[in-house]
Amino acid sequence: AAMRKSKIKRTKTVCTYCGVGCSFEVWTKDREILKIQTTEEAPVNGISTCVKGKWGWDFVNSEERLTKPLIRKGEEFLEATWEEALTLIAEKLSFIKNEYGADSIGYIASSKCSNEENYLFQKFARAVMGTNNIDNCSRYCQSPATSGLMRTVGLGGDSGTIEDIMASELVIVVGANPAESHPVLATRIKRAHKLFGQKLAVVDLREHELAQRADLFLHPKPGTDIIWLNAITKYFFDQGWEDKNFLAERVNGVKEFKESLEKYTLEYAVEKTGLSMEQLLELANMIKEANSVCMLWAMGVTQHMGATDTSTAISNLLLVTGNYGRTGTGAYPLRGHNNVQGACDFGTMPAWMPGYEPVQDAAVREKYEKAWGVKLSEVPGHDNHHMVEGISKGNLKALYLFGEDMAIVDANSNYVHSNFEKLDFFVVQDIFFSKTAQFADVILPAAPSLEKDGTFTNTERRIQRFNKVLEPLGDSKPDWVIFQELANKLGANWNYSHPSEIMEEAASLAPMFAGVSYERLEGFESQVWPVTEDGKGTPLLYTDKFGFPDGKARLVPVNWTVPFEPGEEYDLHLNNGRLLEHFHEGNMTYKSEGLTHKVPHPWLEISLDLASERGLEDGALVGLTSPYGHVEVRVIVTDRVKGKELYLAMNSAEDIEAVNRLTSSYHDITTHTPAYKEMSVKMEVIETK
Numbered sequence: 001a002a003m004r005k006s007k008i009k010r011t012k013t014v015c016t017y018c019g020v021g022c023s024f025e026v027w028t029k030d031r032e033i034l035k036i037q038t039t040e041e042a043p044v045n046g047i048s049t050c051v052k053g054k055w056g057w058d059f060v061n062s063e064e065r066l067t068k069p070l071i072r073k074g075e076e077f078l079e080a081t082w083e084e085a086l087t088l089i090a091e092k093l094s095f096i097k098n099e100y101g102a103d104s105i106g107y108i109a110s111s112k113c114s115n116e117e118n119y120l121f122q123k124f125a126r127a128v129m130g131t132n133n134i135d136n137c138s139r140y141c142q143s144p145a146t147s148g149l150m151r152t153v154g155l156g157g158d159s160g161t162i163e164d165i166m167a168s169e170l171v172i173v174v175g176a177n178p179a180e181s182h183p184v185l186a187t188r189i190k191r192a193h194k195l196f197g198q199k200l201a202v203v204d205l206r207e208h209e210l211a212q213r214a215d216l217f218l219h220p221k222p223g224t225d226i227i228w229l230n231a232i233t234k235y236f237f238d239q240g241w242e243d244k245n246f247l248a249e250r251v252n253g254v255k256e257f258k259e260s261l262e263k264y265t266l267e268y269a270v271e272k273t274g275l276s277m278e279q280l281l282e283l284a285n286m287i288k289e290a291n292s293v294c295m296l297w298a299m300g301v302t303q304h305m306g307a308t309d310t311s312t313a314i315s316n317l318l319l320v321t322g323n324y325g326r327t328g329t330g331a332y333p334l335r336g337h338n339n340v341q342g343a344c345d346f347g348t349m350p351a352w353m354p355g356y357e358p359v360q361d362a363a364v365r366e367k368y369e370k371a372w373g374v375k376l377s378e379v380p381g382h383d384n385h386h387m388v389e390g391i392s393k394g395n396l397k398a399l400y401l402f403g404e405d406m407a408i409v410d411a412n413s414n415y416v417h418s419n420f421e422k423l424d425f426f427v428v429q430d431i432f433f434s435k436t437a438q439f440a441d442v443i444l445p446a447a448p449s450l451e452k453d454g455t456f457t458n459t460e461r462r463i464q465r466f467n468k469v470l471e472p473l474g475d476s477k478p479d480w481v482i483f484q485e486l487a488n489k490l491g492a493n494w495n496y497s498h499p500s501e502i503m504e505e506a507a508s509l510a511p512m513f514a515g516v517s518y519e520r521l522e523g524f525e526s527q528v529w530p531v532t533e534d535g536k537g538t539p540l541l542y543t544d545k546f547g548f549p550d551g552k553a554r555l556v557p558v559n560w561t562v563p564f565e566p567g568e569e570y571d572l573h574l575n576n577g578r579l580l581e582h583f584h585e586g587n588m589t590y591k592s593e594g595l596t597h598k599v600p601h602p603w604l605e606i607s608l609d610l611a612s613e614r615g616l617e618d619g620a621l622v623g624l625t626s627p628y629g630h631v632e633v634r635v636i637v638t639d640r641v642k643g644k645e646l647y648l649a650m651n652s653a654e655d656i657e658a659v660n661r662l663t664s665s666y667h668d669i670t671t672h673t674p675a676y677k678e679m680s681v682k683m684e685v686i687e688t689k
């Protein structure tokens with residue numbers, strides 16, 4: 001008899017790649033992914049997606065998926081049952097905690113996983129294991145933006161939504177490449193620019209696609225953004241162009257701030273940044289002429305030693321020009337991962353409980369202590385950077401990491417690897433055998449977003465539900481299930497039967513999410529935090545008050561620090577970032593056939609000048625050396641980069657070493673975000689073509 005064909009299933013999901021947060025239906029038959037179907041109902045993207053959202057899903061059926069827990073035996077990993085693996089982890093973590101104290105263990109959360117999973121992981125670290133040593137990958141990207149915004153306007157998120165960016169008269173993009181890193185957002189900007197007369201200014205080292213389309217493209221010297229930002233802000237005061245009413249009514253610290261700008265004349269900016277007077281004046285005039293200005297930025301700003309200060313300078317400029325709290329205005333740090341916003345929002349940070357309530361606030365702790373029935377540590381924990389330092393010093397003995405490939409992603413990876421080798425115990429929970437997993441003692445097989453329920457929060461602070469499409473592959477399990485089973489092995493009594501119950505708990509404790517619920521997020525519904533109890537969200541922040549107790553914003557003086565230079569021998573500046581076809585370190589996209597077929601590995605972009613100076617053609621093989629490591633890559637000659645500046649995608653297929661073999665341990669002073677973009681190298685030619 002003919003087998004009955006199983007039906008095609010249509011399930012709403014949210015993209016697992018970038019922070020734009022596109023949603024769509026995935027059509028499946030058994031485990032086969034038939035297609036991605038977009039719909040007008042999707043609040044962010046409507047009928048658009050990029051190549052990753054459309055074609056980048058077959059990694060879920062990759063033969064390389066982890067399907068069984070693995071336990072290290074010498075140099076080998078042996079398959080184990082869940083019971084064996086979780087018992088071993090519970091015993092080891094308890095032993096280390098008893099022997100060296102709760103703060104001798106660190107917890108690294110995942111920006112790829114759900115809000116509920118991040119909430120539960122921080123609850124595990126805090127309530128079950130007794131430490132605030134918990135952090136996530138925002139430490140590698142947008143922590144300086146969060147910090148710069150918290151200083152000035154009181155909240156770390158984007159001020160408005162993508163609708164606001166579209167409605168703006170002038171969009172200024174600094175150190176970001178949305179056409180490749182946030183593609184659907186970039187199409188919105190391109191549309192507004194082309195059809196609605198929106199003006200576009202781009203400030204970057206690389207003349208990427210949006211830069212080529214911009215009305216004004218500025219290419220300052222690496223690491224000098226704070227100078228032109230301060231100089232334009234000063235110029236506004238000097239010309240009497242500042243928004244006087246806005247400053248008088250809504251902003252503190254104006255006088256001191258104005259005085260702090262004294263040295264930042266346009267002449268000084270010309271000298272230090274290499275920009276021309278005409279370019280600076282043109283940008284100042286564009287800002288003056290526009291009734292609404294949005295500023296967007298990403299890693300080109302935040303991965304520098306002065307990153308928090310530069311983010312602060314952006315916010316200062318927006319305040320002085322009155323560009324907050326109205327449609328089409330505001331600050332938009334573009335979040336990289338699908339849920340890096342949510343991972344922070346739901347408390348996987350060393351000094352913050354869910355909803356950005358401080359760990360050090362006794363009343364906040366008391367609220368959680370009552371709800372969770374435990375005593376909480378009042379000491380803020382270590383961030384990722386300090387955890388690695390802690391291992392090096394012998395204070396941190398164990399790490400538990402999920403959905404994060406720190407061995408590739410953290411700067412100065414040779415140093416990070418040598419520290420991982422020193423750990424007494426290392427748990428890695430992932431869907432693949434990542435580079436980090438090679439250092440683990442126990443590896444737990446997790447399930448990707450298509451195999452579980454949950455919510456993600458995109459760059460606009462928009463919370464959206466994704467739904468289970470497939471059963472977890474093999475013995476893999478959703479991360480939240482693993483945390484619950486492990487917590488219960490360690491004496492907790494958690495009984496969550498669905499992520500909706502985890503969200504219910506988080507919403508009852510963190511005022512920012514008071515009205516968030518799965519019922520209100522049915523289908524393509526979404527909520528933009530803060531959400532009041534009646535379910536009303538806040539797409540546009542600061543319409544009548546800023547995020548400080550007195551409701552006023554603060555202008556904060558900031559100064560330029562000279563970028564790190566390792567010495568004249570390292571004569572080339574190496575910039576790095578994303579590629580459209582691959583996401584981040586490439587763990588998922590390089591396991592996606594179509595995407596890998598399109599772009600099998602990244603290239604080093606070199607300028608026409610450098611190519612002719614060194615006699616290089618497309619396809620030439622070169623070695624790059626920094627004081628920290630060495631890599632070999634093939635080059636592509638392009639006019640996107642100029643002079644002695646290079647660009648290498650951070651994505652790394654198996655055959656290419658990661659950018660982070662070259663980066664240093666220098667970091668932003670305030671947030672410890674690595675200065676990935678402050679990187680000088682020397683180049684030797686291996687093959688000229």
Ligand code: SF4
Binds near residue numbers: 182183
């Ligand atoms: Fe949308 Fe980003 Fe996913 Fe592309 S990668 S489909 S832009 S969410």
